[in-house]
Amino acid sequence: MNRYTLVRTALASSRRPAVSAIRSPAAAVPSGARQLSAVRNARAATPCGLATAKIQPSVFNSRHFTTSRSASQTVYKQEEIRQYSLTHPEEFWMEAAKEIDWIEQPTRAMVTPDPAKPHKVSWFPDGKLNVCYNALDRHVQSGRADQTALIYDSPVTGSVRKYTYGQLLERVKQAATMLRRSGVSKGDRVLIYMGAVPEAIVAMLACARLGAIHSVVFGGFASNELAKRIEDCQPKVILASSCGVENKDKIVPYKPLLDGALEVCRSRPAKVVVLQRPQLVVPLNEGEVSWAEAVDAIEDNELYHGFETVSSDDPLYILYTSGTTGQPKGVVRPSGSHAVVLKYTMERMYACAPGKVYWSASDLGWILGHSYICYGPLINGSTTVLFEGKPVGTPDPSAFYRVLDQHKVNTFFTAPTAMMILRREDPHAEYRKKYNLSHVKAMFLAGERCLPEIHRWWVRHVTGVDDTGKVVHEIVGPVNNVASDNWWQTETGSPLVGIQVGLSENGSEIPPIKYGSAGMPVQGVDLRVLRIKDEFDEDTEIDHSPEEATRGEIGNIVLKLPLPPGIMNTLWNDEERFFSAYFKRFPGYYDTGDTGMIDQDGYVHILSRADDIINVAAHRISTSSLEEVIVEHNEVAETCVVARPHSIKGSVPVVIAVLKHHRLDHTLDEIKNDLVREIRQRVGPFASLYPHNVIFVERLPKTRSGKVLRKMIRSMISKLAMDGNSPDVCPIPTPATIEEEVVKDELWNAVRGWIKTSPQE
Template sequence: MLACARLGAIHSVVFGGFASAELAKRIEDCQPMVVLASSCGIEGMTKVIAYKPLLDKALEMCVHKPRKVVLLQRPQLLATLAPSEETWQDAVEGIAEDRVFHGYETVDANDPLYILYTSGTTGMPKGVVRPSGGHAVVLHYTINSMYACRPGQVYWAASDLGWILGHSYICYGPLLNGSTSVLYEGKVVGTPDPSAYYRVMAQHKVTTFFTAPTALMMLRQEDLHGEFRNQYDLSHVKAMFIAGERCPPEIHRWWVRHVTGVDDTGKALHPIQSPVTNVISDNWWQTETGSPLTGIEVGLSEDGAQLPPVKYGSAGLPVQGVDLRILRIRDEEEEDEDVAAVVCPPEEVARGVVGNVVVKLPLPPGVMSTLWNDEQRFFDEYFKRFPGYYDTGDTGVIDADGYVHILSRADDVINVAAHRLSTSAIEEVVAEHNEIAESCVVARPHPIKGSVPVVVAVCKNHGRDRSEEQIREDLVAAVRARVGAFASLYKENIVFVERLPKTRSSKVLRKMIRSMIAALISKSASSELIPLPATIEDPSVKDEIWAALSAWAMSNL
C-alpha cells in the first residue's frame, strides 16, 4: 500500500475471504496491471485457507489479464506457480540495486490513492475512489482529535487491511501521525483463548484501541466474568472505540464494566473523568466517507469536564465539517418511478423522529470522489434520492441533546401495522436478557399487519437458568414493555441458533436470513436458491441457519 502511494499507483486491497467469482468482479472492474497475493490465509490455531486456487479460478473467469502475478509463499502452505508467475521472494531478490526506486511521485490532491470495493444493492461491488490529499488531512486530524493518539503513541485497530478501518487507521492514519500501528492476525477468541485482545493491549502498551460490537459480544460470551480480562493491566489505554455496526447499550455498558470496573447499569450517560483514560465510545462512519462522521472527540481535551459525556446507544455527535440531518422516510408508494419524477424536496424531521440519515452538501475532506468507472451510479446511489444531500443509506435519529443514534440500514426498517420500527430497537432489548449472547431481527410478512419481527438469537455458553420456552416468554414481555405492544413480537417468531452468519469483519449477514425466510414463505425447498454472500466468514453456517429456519417454518408458516 505504501509503495503504491509512493509510486503514484492506485492500489485495491481485497481481503482473503472472497470467493473466486467475487474476486473476479473486482479484477475485471479495476483491471490491475499487477496482482500481489499470498499462498494462504491462517484462521485461528489450525485452519489454513489456500488462496492460490481461488485466484487461479478468478483469473480464468476474467477477460482482463494482469501483466504479472507475484505470490508471497507462506510456510504454512506453499502454492504451485505457473511459469509466468513468480514468488515475492524471487521478485525482491532479483531487483538490482540501481533499479530500486528511491524517489517519489508528485500527484494532485484529488488524484486517487486507492479503490476500495464495498457491497452494492445490485450485487455488483462499488469501487469507492479515495482522493489522496483530503484523505491525508482528515486522517491526521481525526487520529488526534477523535482517537486521542499522539505521535509516538501506539494505535491498534483490530481489523483487516481489506476493510476501510484497515486502510484509514491501520495503515495511513497512524503513520501520518507518527504513531506506532499494531497489525494483528487472529481472532477475538481462539488465538489461543479469549485473552488475545487484552494480552496485545498490555504487551504493546496500546494507547487507543478500536474494535467492532460483534467482537465484544463474542468476548461477553466467552469471558462474561472477566477471568481472562483480569489477568492484564489496561490502565495505560486512554480510549477505546467501537464501530462497524450499532453497539447495543447493554453490550457497551458491559464492556465499560468489564474494562474499567465502573457499573453503569440503568444509566444513560457516562461522564468522562479527569485525567482522560479508559474512555469507551461508539462512533460511526462508512467505507465511502473514509473517516468518522460522528463520535466523541476524546482527543480535544485532557480535562474530562470539557468533553461531552458518552451516551449509551448513540454514535456520539457530528464531527466538525459534517452537517448531518435526518430526513423523512418516504412511504413505499412514493418510491415508484412515476411519483419520483415529481419534484419533492427533502423534508427534515423534528428531533427524536426516526428518518433517513443524510449529510448536507458540501461534504467534508476525504470523502470518496466517485465510483471507479461509474460516475452515473455514484450520483444515483448517493445523491439522486435527496437532492442537495449525501444519502448514507442508514436510518437514525438525532435526540434532544444532539446525539446521533444510527439504528439500521434503510432496508432494516420493519413496517408493523403502519408503525415504522428499526430492527435495532428490538435487538437492544433482546441483548439485555441474561441468557442471550447476540441476536439479529428481521421481518416476516403478516396477513394483517404487513410484517412482524423474527428474532434469531444465540444463547450464552454458560449453563442456562431458563428453558428456551421461558426465554421466549421473557423476550416477548420485555419487548412489549420496552418497545411497545405494537412491535408484535410473538413467541413463535423467536428462533434459537448456535451462531449467526457473519462477515470476516464480524457484521451479521441479515440479508441472508431475510432471503431464507422469504424463500421458506414462498415454499422454496432448497437453500441452493439463496446465494452465498461473498463476505461470509464460514460458509458452513449457511446450512445451519437454513436447517434451524426450516424447522421453525414447518411449525409456524
C-alpha cells in the first residue's frame, strides 16, 4: 500500500458515521444520503474510492514532481504538473476527483458529447454529488464540527461573529427547510440580494443543498439591472437584506431597489424573504416575510436533514457579468468539476491547508466571493473570513492589517486597486507597522493587472523586502510572506495563471515572482497568444487561420480546447451567445478577450482588455504599459489611460491620474512634463503623450470590487473629443456596477474643463 493510499485510509477511518447512520427513522433519510453512506462504507474497504482508476501516486502527488535545472533552463514543478495534466488529462483529473466525496463516483474524467462542438466538454459526466455536503457535512462527520468555519468581521457595524462547521451546518439546514417549504426544488432558481453578511453564505449553501441554482446579485445593484437578472433567471424565491452598511454613517437601502425592480418585472417570485438588519428595518409588502420569522424561528425538530443528489454538470449557480449588448451574461457553473478544481487550488495554488484561515477581501456578488469566500475554503475544510468593510475608511488604512493579524490569516487575497488606495492614503505604510503579519504565508492579487510599482510597494512594506528597481523577486528559504499576482475570470471560476505557492515548502522549487506578470499557466490550462491581425480587429470576424505570436509579442490571449474543468459550461438561456462570445472568433480556442504576451522565461503578462489597446499611428500600445510607467512617479497614486481620437494619428493617449495625499514636491505642470518625458524614454516617442493630455482628478470611478470603470472613462473622452459638446449632465450611461455615482459626475466635470482648454487634435 503506497503512502497516498495510507493517507486516504487514515482519513476514511477517522470520519464519523455516514449521514444515514445518524438519522432515524431510516425511511426519512433521502436517497442521496443513503447512496453516499454506501460509498463511504465502500471506501473503508477500498480507500482510494475509484475502482476503475489505476493511478500511480506520482501522477497527482506534487511530492513526486521535481524542479529540474540545467545550464540552459529551469523547469519548475508547477510546469511539470501542468504538462502531465495536458498529456494525461484523464488520469490527472480522475485522481483530483478523489478529494471530493461523490454519491456516485465518476468513471470518466471527460467526454465531448458532440465532436462538432469541441467547446462543449462534460467533466466527470457520470458523477453525482452534493456540493453543500462537501462544504459542510463531511467536515462535521470527520471531526471538524467545532472548528471555526466562518468569521464575519464587520468594522462598519462594529461586530465580529464566528460560526463553527457544526453551527453553520445547522443554519444552512434551517434555510434549506424554509426554501423547501416555499416550493424550491432541484433546478429552481433563487436570487440572493444581501451584501456581505453571513446569511448570504447560508443562503448559497442552502440552495446547493437542495440542488437549486442560486444567483447572487451584490447589494445595492440598481433596480433596472436587478430587474434584468430577475427576468432572465426567473427565481422562485428572492432572499434580500433590508439594507447594506457602507460605513457607520452611510446606510444603503436595498429593499426600495428590490421593490423598484419587481414593479417592472413580468416574472415575480413566489416568495420574498427579507433579512431585517438593525441599521434599517423596513416595512414588508403583502406576501413578504422576515428572515427571522421564516428561517431563524425553525426549531431543531422541524429541520430537513436531507440533501439532493445532482449530476456533475448540473448548475451550481448563475453569476451575471456585464455584456457588451446591455443584456447581462449569466455564467453557469457546473457543480462537480467546480468542486474538484476549488479543492485542488486551495492547497496547491493558495497554500491554505484544512484548518487554516483564508481571507478573500471581496464581495459575495463577484466570482471571487463565490469561489474563495464561500465554496473553496469550506470544501477544503479551512476557515473563511467574510469582511464587511473597505481598505480605508473603516475606520482607517489599518483595516486590512488588523484583520490579518487578529484572525491569524494564512492566505490573503485582494485586488491591486486596494493596494493603490492604501498607497495613496498611507504611502509609507505607517499603519502596517502596528501589526504582526509574520504568520501570513501567501498573499495574492487579482481582479486587474497589478502594476509592478504597486506590487513592489506592497512587498516592501508588508514583507520588509525592498525590491526597488528589481524585475524579479526570488523566494528564498521556506515559503512564507509570498505576495503573488494571479489571473482568472468570472467565466473560468478559478485561476488560469499564477505562482502555485502551495506546491512546496521550499522556495527554490517555486518559480520566482516576476513583477508585472500574473505568473505561469496552471494545471489543465493550454494558454496561447495569437497574433493580432488588422483584418480581424472586429469581434464579429472569424480568424480561420490563427497564428501564434512569438515570445514577447503582444497578442490575443486564448486557451486551446478542450478547456479544463470548472469553467462555465454555458450562458443561462443563451447557448448561441455562449458560442459567439467565446469560441467563434478563434476556432479551436476560448477567447479570453484579454491581450498580453508570454515572455522568454514562460511568464504570462496580461496587459489589458482587447479594447484597451490604443492604436497610435499604426503602433499598438497597451494602456497598461503606459500606466506602469506613470504610477512609478513618486507623486502619482493611481492612474487610468484611455484613447483620445486624433485627426492624423488615429488615437493618442490621455492620462487620468490621482495624486497621493501628501504635500506635493512638484507643481502640476512639472509632474505632467515628468510623465511625458518618462513615457518617451521608456515606451518611445511614438506613444505621443502630450502634457495637455494629462488630467488630474481626486478619484477614479470604480466598481464595488475595485476595478476602474475604463469603458465609461473611454466613452466620456470620446464623446467630448468628437462632439465638441459638453452638457452639464453626463450623457454616458451609469454602469450598474459603479460603487459611487457621484464619482462619475466629478470625473465628467473634470474632463469637461479639460476639453475646453485642450488643443484640438
